[in-house]
Amino acid sequence: MALDFDCPNCGASVSFPEGQLSDRCAFCEAPLVRSAEENDEPVDLVAPFRLKQAQAAGRLKQSLSGRYLAPEAVRNATDPEDLKGVLVPFWCYDATARSQYDADVGIHWYETETYTVTVNGKTETRTRQVRRTEWHSLSGSHVQVYNDHLVSGSKGLPEREANELEPFDLGHARPFDPTLLAGLIAEKPSVDHAQARQTASEELAQRENKAIRAFLPGDECRNVHNQTETAVEDVRLVLLPVWVATYRHKDKVFRLLVNGQTGEVVGDVPRSWAKIAGAVGCIGLLLLGFALFVAILSAIGAIQ
Numbered sequence: 001m002a003l004d005f006d007c008p009n010c011g012a013s014v015s016f017p018e019g020q021l022s023d024r025c026a027f028c029e030a031p032l033v034r035s036a037e038e039n040d041e042p043v044d045l046v047a048p049f050r051l052k053q054a055q056a057a058g059r060l061k062q063s064l065s066g067r068y069l070a071p072e073a074v075r076n077a078t079d080p081e082d083l084k085g086v087l088v089p090f091w092c093y094d095a096t097a098r099s100q101y102d103a104d105v106g107i108h109w110y111e112t113e114t115y116t117v118t119v120n121g122k123t124e125t126r127t128r129q130v131r132r133t134e135w136h137s138l139s140g141s142h143v144q145v146y147n148d149h150l151v152s153g154s155k156g157l158p159e160r161e162a163n164e165l166e167p168f169d170l171g172h173a174r175p176f177d178p179t180l181l182a183g184l185i186a187e188k189p190s191v192d193h194a195q196a197r198q199t200a201s202e203e204l205a206q207r208e209n210k211a212i213r214a215f216l217p218g219d220e221c222r223n224v225h226n227q228t229e230t231a232v233e234d235v236r237l238v239l240l241p242v243w244v245a246t247y248r249h250k251d252k253v254f255r256l257l258v259n260g261q262t263g264e265v266v267g268d269v270p271r272s273w274a275k276i277a278g279a280v281g282c283i284g285l286l287l288l289g290f291a292l293f294v295a296i297l298s299a300i301g302a303i304q
Contacts, residue, residue, distance in 0.1 A: 019188050021239075022087075022181035033178045033186075041189055044236040045173035046087065046180040049243075049260040053083050056243040056258040063256075063265040082246075085260065087186040087239035089153035090162070091196040092170065094234040095146055099208045101226040102139040105218035109134060133220070142212050142226070146204055151196040153189035153237065157257075159199055164266040165259050168240045172261070176239075186239055193235065201230045 021043075022033045051059070060083075113130045116123050148170050152162035174180060205228040213224055241260025256267035 019190060021186035021188055022178075022184055033181050041193075041237050043089075043176040043239055045092075045170065045238040046176055047168060047170065047173040047238065047240050047261065048180060049085055049184075049241040050172065051241075051243070051258070051260050051263055053081075053085065053243070056083055056260070056263065057245075059258055059263040059265055060245060060256060083243045083258070084245075085184050086242050086244050087181060087184055088157055088242050089187055089189040090168075090238050090240050091151045091153050091189070091191075091193065091200070092236045092238050093146070093149045093151070093197070093200045093232055095149065095200065095204060095230045095232045097144055097146060097204050097208050097228050097230050099142045099205075099212065099226040099228040100139070101142060101212050101224065102137070103212070103216060103224040104135050104222045105138045105216055106133040106135050106220040106222070108132070108219040135222075136218075138216065142208065142215060144208065144211055146207065149200055149204060149207075150238075150240075151191075151199045151203070153191045153196060154187055155190040156187070157242070161257065161266050165242065165257060165264055167262070168259065169261055170238065173238060181239075189237060197232065197235075200232075201228075204228065204230050 109132050110129045111132060112127050114125060114127050116125050118124075150162070150166060150168065152159050157165075205226065208228045209224060209226050212226055213221055216224070243258035243260055245256045245258070247254055247256075254268060256265060258265050
């Protein structure tokens with residue numbers, strides 16, 4: 001449901017998308033920032049774009065340069081004017097993770113092994129060092145504090161893609177000020193705190209598993225299992241910068257995302273079956289030409 005209000009610059013009555021905090025006037029391009037409503041989640045921090053529109057387009061072009069089999073619609077999705085800057089909501093957690101774990105820890109040791117080889121018809125006895133591993137069961141506890149763990153607050157940006165876009169540098173984030181949204185699309189969170197917190201707990205348990213593996217003694221480990229409880233100490237709603245490029249392929253709309261700070265490019269790039277068929281055809285012609293060349297050489301050799 002859109003919200004209608006008057007543009008403060010030209011006075012036109014404009015419709016404001018309900019899921020956005022900011023946009024531009026369709027009549028005069030004036031930046032629009034919607035006033036916060038009573039039921040809105042308060043935004044704590046805003047990280048401005050560090051990568052300009054043209055720079056983001058350059059990163060896209062560089063990323064797609066080797067995708068020769070990509071449809072032309074994708075390869076042409078690097079026009080700077082077609083990229084939209086979006087401030088995407090993320091939930092940011094500071095939490096303490098407490099884990100109970102059990103694992104198998106391996107200790108390496110070496111023994112001397114004797115073997116024989118035949119050299120110039122003579123049998124020689126040699127020795128070599130062979131590594132062995134002795135395994136021991138181990139259990140214990142592990143505690144670690146995790147700061148600035150991000151979870152996507154947008155249903156339009158699934159957590160898998162959000163993780164691929166990360167990291168973001170929150171050191172450049174500023175306290176919320178409506179003027180920081182001017183001229184940009186800023187999205188309201190569509191993933192609530194309860195759902196995001198559950199995702200954060202699952203991801204922190206995975207991070208704990210990696211941390212425990214690094215913490216364990218011995219030379220290697222296996223069968224590492226952990227039961228983790230997370231105590232959230234602070235949660236903030238932050239808006240983080242993402243450049244979005246959309247393109248159409250076979251009546252479907254796809255998108256490519258660029259981290260507005262680091263330039264990391266994320267997105268699924270389909271392949272053009274016409275290009276694949278053309279490439280297969282070229283390879284087939286080359287193989288046919290090579291076969292004919294070999295046949296001609298064989299015929300000449302037979303005549304001689």
